[in-house]
Amino acid sequence: MITTLLQSGYYEQGSSWLSNLTTSEAFFIIIIVAVAGMIVQARLRSVFNKYSNVFLSSGMSGAEVAAKMLRDHNIHDVKITHTSGMLTDHYNPATKTVNLSDAVYSSRSIAAAAVACHECGHAIQHAEGYAPLQLRSALVPIVNFSSSIAQIVIIIGLIMMSISGSSLLCWLGVGMIAMSAIFSIVTLPVEYNASDRALEWLESSRTLRIDEMEGAKTSLRWAARTYLVAALSAIASLLYYITLINRRD
Numbered sequence: 001m002i003t004t005l006l007q008s009g010y011y012e013q014g015s016s017w018l019s020n021l022t023t024s025e026a027f028f029i030i031i032i033v034a035v036a037g038m039i040v041q042a043r044l045r046s047v048f049n050k051y052s053n054v055f056l057s058s059g060m061s062g063a064e065v066a067a068k069m070l071r072d073h074n075i076h077d078v079k080i081t082h083t084s085g086m087l088t089d090h091y092n093p094a095t096k097t098v099n100l101s102d103a104v105y106s107s108r109s110i111a112a113a114a115v116a117c118h119e120c121g122h123a124i125q126h127a128e129g130y131a132p133l134q135l136r137s138a139l140v141p142i143v144n145f146s147s148s149i150a151q152i153v154i155i156i157g158l159i160m161m162s163i164s165g166s167s168l169l170c171w172l173g174v175g176m177i178a179m180s181a182i183f184s185i186v187t188l189p190v191e192y193n194a195s196d197r198a199l200e201w202l203e204s205s206r207t208l209r210i211d212e213m214e215g216a217k218t219s220l221r222w223a224a225r226t227y228l229v230a231a232l233s234a235i236a237s238l239l240y241y242i243t244l245i246n247r248r249d
Helices: 002-011 023-052 062-072 110-128 131-164 168-204 210-248
Strands: 079-082 090-092 097-100
Touching (some): 062 079, 062 097, 097 110, 131 210
Antiparallel strands (some): 090 097
């Protein structure tokens, strides 16, 4: 269905601004988004490092804060575990585990508390059946498969196009790339909502003082922006491949 929609949209020449977008322009958009991504990542690391050195007045570790948030939401079947690396924190709905990185699990900083609560926000979403999270989880196996072969399908499709003139296989590959873009877009409300849940609980439970809340908000805002850039990057890549095939078709 996605392939058909994408293909039909391009045969209506002049029907939209996409019809006039060139491959070089789409590639330029990719570069701009990539640069923005590097800036956001650098800023996130800077903010995280800053608030990793500002310790909580309560003296609680990231793991302890996470455990308290889960208890307050009557969630007792989620395990808090330790995972290696930096900013590798994540919630795994399949195993019901909140996995906290080296810089979060045992750290007693504002940044650690914010990140730990964000991941607990996902656990709460899971427990409540939050629709965007369910949709994202359902898309994971599809996106993993499609993203692994999409470029190969497009390359083979371009070869077939030069031989037979048929662009069907190319558009199938574009449809696979579109799934990654959809996944990135669906991820946005999931991540923003988890941060909102984290900040709301940190404030209402008085786990953080008023002056500590600003650091938590700043940390989570920059973390959320990485997902926004990822979504823009996926959309830019989709536009590039659409213009590439459209110009050759």
